[in-house]
Amino acid sequence: MAKTKPEISHELGSALADQFPIRVYRRRKWEFDRIWGYVIGLSHEWVALQQLSDGVYVDGVTVVRILDVFDVEDLEENRYIERAVKVLGRPDSNFQLGPDATTRDVLSSASRHGKMLGVRFEADSDDPLMIGRVTGFGERKFEMMLINAAGVWATTPTREWYGDVTQVFVGDRYSTALARFGDSYPLSP
Template identity: 25%
Template sequence: MSKADRLRRAAGSQALVRIKRSPRNADRIDGIVVAVGSKWALIAHTGDGGFFEGLIAIRVKDVVTVKRDLSFEERFARTQPEWPPTAPANLDLDTTAGLLRGMSAISPMIAIEQERRFHSRMAWIGVVHEITKRWLWLRLVRPNATWRKRPLGYKLRRITKVFISDRYLTALAAIAGTGPTH
């Protein structure tokens, strides 16, 4: 069974799953698979206890295992107001540029990771400035919650994970101000 088929089966079951990915330093994703495209899978991410924490898109090719989580967290997730989690309409999971455009339309801020580029988990959080055929340009929020003046570029092919969360990312935006100044 292919990686995409395993993810599609998980999406059909609406079961809480644990997804192990490559490379080795990539974090495990816990949640409910809500959509699968040719390049990207979208997961309604759950944190400790089964609380929904946002949407995570991961590359299908990076999936190593998809295992059902048999803990109480799935039963708890089903009691949350976000249940059942669904994929946003018209989200492009077949291209990286389309995914980024769609995710940035849903949330004012996005986080990306490039797990193959660095041997540790590093996330960049910001507002999309521009998306070209090969590059994403982000206006970043610094660790001290101030805006970086100039956007930084990231090669689309190196992005391995995209994350949005109303709670987490919007809180950062509030701390940093209403948004980057142009």
């Protein structure tokens, strides 16, 4: 039986307070339906995790809607993960997520945290992943200048609904490589 949102929030709050690794399971069969990491921020609607790739390598910050989480697995008993992360390194994260953070707040914080960010729209989109830079915040939509997998920037920003966002990530290896080795950002002064 799936856990309730209050149960999920309580487990995420415990993981934030105690700083033990967890695995988050998201509701649908998306490409990334399990996320390993350390909770570094928690709001009423979102959870920020310092994501672990391959179980032990810190790979940026990912923020997911709590509404999409159906289970949280406590990995505190798995001392291997903690030993490996300690030796391999767990950098401090200055990612900020307030208790009343909205999607706009999540995108704004991610934009301050890194040059490039990824946004997922898994629920309703034919193109569920967009990577780029947020160029503007409106009341119900935001603008984002996109970069493709070849490192080429779009010529104009795209506008997307806040309500369609299901995940935001920043500081991961993929988007960091695009920021570093992709074409020059076209809107730079």
